[in-house]
Amino acid sequence: MDSQQDGGVPIDAIDEVTYWSIVWGQFKKNKLAYGGFWATIGLVALAIYAPVIVLERPFYISYANAEGVSVTEFPWFWSLFDRLLFENGIDVFFNILLVASPLAILSGFVIARMAKGNPVKIRSKLWRRLVGTWLVLLVVVTVVVSLNPSSYPFVDYRDIYAQGVAQSELAKVTGKEATQIPSAIFPPVAQSFRNAELSEVLVDAGGNHLLGTDNRGRDVFARMIYGTRIALTIGVVAVSIYLFIGVILGALAGFFAGKVDMAVLRLIEIMRCFPTLLLIMTLVAFVDDPTIWHVMLIIGVVRWTGPARLVRGEFLKLRGEDFVAAAVASGVPQWRVIFRHVLPNALSPVLVNATFGVAVCILIEATLSFLGLGDASAPSWGETLNIGKQNGELIMILAPGFAIFITVSLLNLVGEGLRDALDPKLRR
Amino acid sequence: MSRNLTVQLMTAGLMLALLIAIVINVVQFNSIEATTLEIRQKVDKNQKDLADIQDRLKKGVSVGNGGGGTTANAGGDNSGAVKLTVEDPDAKGQLVSVDPTPLMAPDAVPGGTLNIPAGSDFKGWNFLVESSTDVSAVQDVLVHGLLARRSYADPNKWHADLAQSVIVSDDFKTYHVKLRKGVKWHKPAVDFSNPRYKWLDKDHELTSDDFKFFFEMLLDDKVQGAASKRGYYKDDFDRIEIINDYEFKLHWNKKTYQSKAYSLEIFPVPRWLYAYDEDGNAYSPEIIGVKFNSHWYNDRAIGIGPYRFVEAKPGEYVKLERFPDYFGGRVAIDKINIYVVKDNDRRLLMFKKNEVDFFSMTPTQYRQEILEGEDDSPFKNGRYTITKFLRLAYRYIGWNQKSELFKDKRVRTAMTHAFDRERILSEVWVGLGKVVTSGFFYSSPAYDKSIEPYPFDLNKAKALLEEAGWVDSDGDGIRDKVIGGKKTKFEFRLYIYNNSAEYKALADIYKEDLVKIGVVLNVTPLDWPIMQKRMEDKDFEAFTGGWGLDWEPDPHQLWHSSQADAPKASNFISFKNAEADEIIDTGRKTFDPAERTKLFHRFHAIMHEEQPYTFFSVPTTVFVTNERYQNFKIQKPRPHALHRLGWIKEK
Numbered sequence A: 001m002d003s004q005q006d007g008g009v010p011i012d013a014i015d016e017v018t019y020w021s022i023v024w025g026q027f028k029k030n031k032l033a034y035g036g037f038w039a040t041i042g043l044v045a046l047a048i049y050a051p052v053i054v055l056e057r058p059f060y061i062s063y064a065n066a067e068g069v070s071v072t073e074f075p076w077f078w079s080l081f082d083r084l085l086f087e088n089g090i091d092v093f094f095n096i097l098l099v100a101s102p103l104a105i106l107s108g109f110v111i112a113r114m115a116k117g118n119p120v121k122i123r124s125k126l127w128r129r130l131v132g133t134w135l136v137l138l139v140v141v142t143v144v145v146s147l148n149p150s151s152y153p154f155v156d157y158r159d160i161y162a163q164g165v166a167q168s169e170l171a172k173v174t175g176k177e178a179t180q181i182p183s184a185i186f187p188p189v190a191q192s193f194r195n196a197e198l199s200e201v202l203v204d205a206g207g208n209h210l211l212g213t214d215n216r217g218r219d220v221f222a223r224m225i226y227g228t229r230i231a232l233t234i235g236v237v238a239v240s241i242y243l244f245i246g247v248i249l250g251a252l253a254g255f256f257a258g259k260v261d262m263a264v265l266r267l268i269e270i271m272r273c274f275p276t277l278l279l280i281m282t283l284v285a286f287v288d289d290p291t292i293w294h295v296m297l298i299i300g301v302v303r304w305t306g307p308a309r310l311v312r313g314e315f316l317k318l319r320g321e322d323f324v325a326a327a328v329a330s331g332v333p334q335w336r337v338i339f340r341h342v343l344p345n346a347l348s349p350v351l352v353n354a355t356f357g358v359a360v361c362i363l364i365e366a367t368l369s370f371l372g373l374g375d376a377s378a379p380s381w382g383e384t385l386n387i388g389k390q391n392g393e394l395i396m397i398l399a400p401g402f403a404i405f406i407t408v409s410l411l412n413l414v415g416e417g418l419r420d421a422l423d424p425k426l427r428r
Numbered sequence B: 001m002s003r004n005l006t007v008q009l010m011t012a013g014l015m016l017a018l019l020i021a022i023v024i025n026v027v028q029f030n031s032i033e034a035t036t037l038e039i040r041q042k043v044d045k046n047q048k049d050l051a052d053i054q055d056r057l058k059k060g061v062s063v064g065n066g067g068g069g070t071t072a073n074a075g076g077d078n079s080g081a082v083k084l085t086v087e088d089p090d091a092k093g094q095l096v097s098v099d100p101t102p103l104m105a106p107d108a109v110p111g112g113t114l115n116i117p118a119g120s121d122f123k124g125w126n127f128l129v130e131s132s133t134d135v136s137a138v139q140d141v142l143v144h145g146l147l148a149r150r151s152y153a154d155p156n157k158w159h160a161d162l163a164q165s166v167i168v169s170d171d172f173k174t175y176h177v178k179l180r181k182g183v184k185w186h187k188p189a190v191d192f193s194n195p196r197y198k199w200l201d202k203d204h205e206l207t208s209d210d211f212k213f214f215f216e217m218l219l220d221d222k223v224q225g226a227a228s229k230r231g232y233y234k235d236d237f238d239r240i241e242i243i244n245d246y247e248f249k250l251h252w253n254k255k256t257y258q259s260k261a262y263s264l265e266i267f268p269v270p271r272w273l274y275a276y277d278e279d280g281n282a283y284s285p286e287i288i289g290v291k292f293n294s295h296w297y298n299d300r301a302i303g304i305g306p307y308r309f310v311e312a313k314p315g316e317y318v319k320l321e322r323f324p325d326y327f328g329g330r331v332a333i334d335k336i337n338i339y340v341v342k343d344n345d346r347r348l349l350m351f352k353k354n355e356v357d358f359f360s361m362t363p364t365q366y367r368q369e370i371l372e373g374e375d376d377s378p379f380k381n382g383r384y385t386i387t388k389f390l391r392l393a394y395r396y397i398g399w400n401q402k403s404e405l406f407k408d409k410r411v412r413t414a415m416t417h418a419f420d421r422e423r424i425l426s427e428v429w430v431g432l433g434k435v436v437t438s439g440f441f442y443s444s445p446a447y448d449k450s451i452e453p454y455p456f457d458l459n460k461a462k463a464l465l466e467e468a469g470w471v472d473s474d475g476d477g478i479r480d481k482v483i484g485g486k487k488t489k490f491e492f493r494l495y496i497y498n499n500s501a502e503y504k505a506l507a508d509i510y511k512e513d514l515v516k517i518g519v520v521l522n523v524t525p526l527d528w529p530i531m532q533k534r535m536e537d538k539d540f541e542a543f544t545g546g547w548g549l550d551w552e553p554d555p556h557q558l559w560h561s562s563q564a565d566a567p568k569a570s571n572f573i574s575f576k577n578a579e580a581d582e583i584i585d586t587g588r589k590t591f592d593p594a595e596r597t598k599l600f601h602r603f604h605a606i607m608h609e610e611q612p613y614t615f616f617s618v619p620t621t622v623f624v625t626n627e628r629y630q631n632f633k634i635q636k637p638r639p640h641a642l643h644r645l646g647w648i649k650e651k
Helices: A011-016 A019-029 A031-048 A075-079 A089-115 A120-147 A157-174 A220-256 A258-273 A276-286 A292-302 A305-318 A322-329 A334-346 A348-370 A381-391 A394-422 B002-065 B133-142 B195-200 B208-218 B224-236 B259-264 B288-293 B344-352 B363-371 B409-417 B421-427 B458-467 B501-516 B528-536 B578-589 B593-610
Strands: A060-064 A070-073 A183-185 B113-118 B148-150 B158-160 B163-168 B174-179 B237-244 B247-252 B307-313 B317-322 B335-340 B358-360 B385-390 B393-399 B433-435 B480-483 B486-489 B491-497 B520-526 B542-548 B613-625
Touching: A019 A031, A019 A394, A031 A089, A031 A220, A031 A394, A060 A157, A089 A120, A089 A220, A089 A292, A220 A258, A220 A292, A220 A305, A220 A334, A220 A348, A220 A381, A220 A394, A258 A305, A276 A292, A276 A348, A292 A348, A305 A334, A305 A348, A322 A334, A334 A348, A348 A381, A348 A394, A381 A394, A381 B363, B113 B344, B113 B358, B133 B307, B133 B317, B158 B163, B163 B259, B174 B259, B208 B224, B208 B237, B208 B247, B224 B237, B224 B259, B247 B259, B344 B358, B344 B363, B393 B409, B409 B458, B409 B593, B409 B613, B421 B433, B421 B501, B421 B613, B491 B501, B491 B528, B501 B520, B501 B542, B520 B528, B528 B542, B578 B593
Parallel strands: B113 B335, B491 B520, B491 B542
Antiparallel strands: A060 A070, A060 A183, B148 B158, B163 B174, B174 B247, B237 B247, B307 B317, B317 B335, B358 B613, B385 B613, B393 B542, B393 B613, B433 B613, B480 B486
């Protein structure tokens, strides 16, 4: 998309300036949006590295087992892909990311190093290949891991550790021969996001439980952290689904105009007649056992009309341009004209729409879970909010409310920054 | 400039004057209104007093004729209470006695309106076709149409109601009923100014024919709504024999214990209304069953009880008013409004705002308002009255005994051991209930209290599973077993009610405990109709459920093997046990209370041994009444039913 054409500048210098580097430079000027962008990256990192912060299994434990033999285990690493602990596909995906993302970043550095000094075209090609390879790899690994779930017998390591310590203390006091003192490294918050502990129901915040526990004795803080995963996935996946539908339909409508346009527009109008939330709630009610994937799919199927209209508008504007006429005249097949020539030029408004869309989807999911229509097993923020409301626990209302507020605000900041950066009229 | 200022000042002054005038006016109007209101209230009160006096006079006269004891003296208690009599109370086989409790408490003040909430919408008002608890709660007050009713004090005793005498033959096969004379039906709730309904505008007296019509409709297969009520009569009931307008006999095929309750709890259904279409033309015998099932009057109610149906708005309210010609005497409350409020929180809010006079609390509300409430809140300082009682019901987890997983009783027992009943009850249901070990009502003699519930013990559960052949052979943390040459993992699905926060918590907790013993539980919340369908199709592995109980137990419906394969029968889990069958059959023929108790205790032991269900708990219901509602009482066998003894204390 190097559309800059100017006479007297050396060809290499032109090469350095791409459309996206201009946008990025523009985006950086908006300090709030720029900060928001990095905070969002931080949020993603939090979602990916949640088990490093919160999990009840130790990274490493060494203790004397029932027969008195010293054992050293690394339960944390095994539990990452234990379907008895992480039963949700989202968690599996994020745990794979947890392993893969450092490698991906590393390979990114290597590529950057390798590509130094090459022209932009080659560099961007390399980058595209890198990202593509990683995406394919991720999806393949996630599917393989999900289809071949591994699991391990349940062991309460916190209990083993506590008992071992108690025993050795007892041995110290009684002066008996000391058994092995267990040593272990737990994550900073050694709490479970799903294990119900009936002796600790509705514990107040503080102490072992940073934000207290809910009415099943589950740690609220742990659920908040793992809820980040749910929220972000919901946002991204649901938006991807509706972008996919909306962009294709919008592109076809805009490009062919006439009857196709008529049909798609009527379809959009029909969809927009129904209040989105009501439509989603109706559809969710039809699913017997709504999992988090159903919820995403339903949100995606319902909300595609926005991007469809945007893309259609852009296409209507662009289809008369010379470069389209040129492409058609040189015999390029229609699908290629649509998706390779016109679409890249029509995407920027959709991108802004998508950023805001992620925020909206997070809100919708929280609403559904709050109403009890979401996935019952996922530690969603909305569900915590619902339990908090049912039990009148202020902290369980404030914490998820705050988390939703932060996430949605950050995404909106980024969206706004992006919108300004993409708008040529605002460029200085 | 200055001219302008003057104009502005003048305008401001004018506005001020106008404002003052308006204020004065409003105050004047208000005082006039207040006076008017006062006068109107006075007139109302006078009218009420007058009606009262008339009432008392009327009752006084009728009592005098009936050879009664009370006279209507102006300052007397039980104003207007009629002494109902039973014909020859000492006759052999006489089943009914006189209810000694007066309809109006001695200190009761007549008049007032009672406002109560209902949890769900009323689908219809034909009592034979509708069977939801909300409708039957109103039926008891309004229709008051049973031959006899169970005593409040001792539910094993029967008090005469529409019958003046019910004499049972020695072989318990024939019930000879003599009806009370001069009992008047309510007038239908139709618009009599419309000439179309002129044919209904007359008084009708209760006769034997109304009971005959009840049986005709009950036993007609075309009346689909009565299917659940038909069950018992279909097998053992023979016929009704009309002797005259006030006398009839009920004949049964077999001598069965339950026939007594089923004979005494029948209610009349008026032929003069339900056998006719809206214009007063009689239906032909071929179509009457279908027409009755969806009769034009089914959206309203007809009865002979102390309250008359006035109007209903679906999804909003039902209004009842006192029936002045009620044969039993005067009840205290004049009007009853029932509001349909589905949301739990809204019911609480309405109660706090005095819009309803009583409601039943959810466990969460109980915890918030009573366990954790401020000491000076009206829930705790004595302003509201809290009534707690064990409901005639129980909750359980049902195991499909056709499933490979739950065929073995050792597995089912292990499941019970892994289910932390005591703690779940105390934490999730805030202790509202009692852990039970069988389906008999906890406070009834049939329940054997000597049987201790299996304790929560994961090690015992593990041992039992291993004994049953479920071991973790491949070290993946999930138990497995080779069934029919195929390795099966112990993983199953539990259906729970969709709209209950408590059941969701129960499932979450149970799931975590089961993982610890190598069993994977998946939870699926379902709406009730879908769940019911899956259960009828036997398309489930396990589900959470609850049953309401009869005062006199008859385990046939749930536990008899004949009900295991019958379509739509309630033995969803396909429980079959030869000894249990025998006890059920013997129990139906046994009349001696001690003998029955012995039988049921044995049955209880079988239940405990077999664990067809993991019996969970009998629920405690918490009713809250405000200071207006006096003399609130609960009838043990039918706590959901409104009673007629309350009165309203206005400030």
